[in-house]
Amino acid sequence: MGNLIFLSGQAAIDQIGGVVGPGDIDAQIDQAMANIERALNAVGSGVDRIFKITVYLTDMNNFESVIKMRERYFDKPWPADTTVGVSALALPELMVELDVIATRP
Structure with missing residues (x-):
């Protein structure tokens, strides 16, 4: 597992702990992906190295x-993905949460 990176619980939380885009699913996805990109870059990887994504949607x-x-952030072939409907996430304003598995070069 030395070359695998597991990120869980990536949501629309900014760097000071505030929820981004309450009521705006696209803004929340963009913030969650920005958090993923920042975390992957910190360990020498990137969004292009994601091969599995799990999406938790409250609606x-x-x-x-x-x-x-998928079309904005990934190239074909897209990462394997699973989308799960959930009744709630950690904070009531959150609409989406992402988990990813990526590789490190």
Whole structure:
């Protein structure tokens, strides 16, 4: 597992602990992905090295935004993904949470 990176619980939380984009699924996805990118870069990896992503959505009506996320952040072939509908996340304002597995060069 030396070349694998596991990130869990990535949500729309900014660097000072505030929730970004309450009520805006796309803003929340963008913040969660920015957090993922920052964490992966810190260990010498990057978003392009993600091969598995799990998406937790509090409203499955927002699934279209997950499809758009794939197109914005990843190249084909897209990472394997699982989307799960959940009743709530850690904070009531959160609409999405991401877990990823990536490799390190």
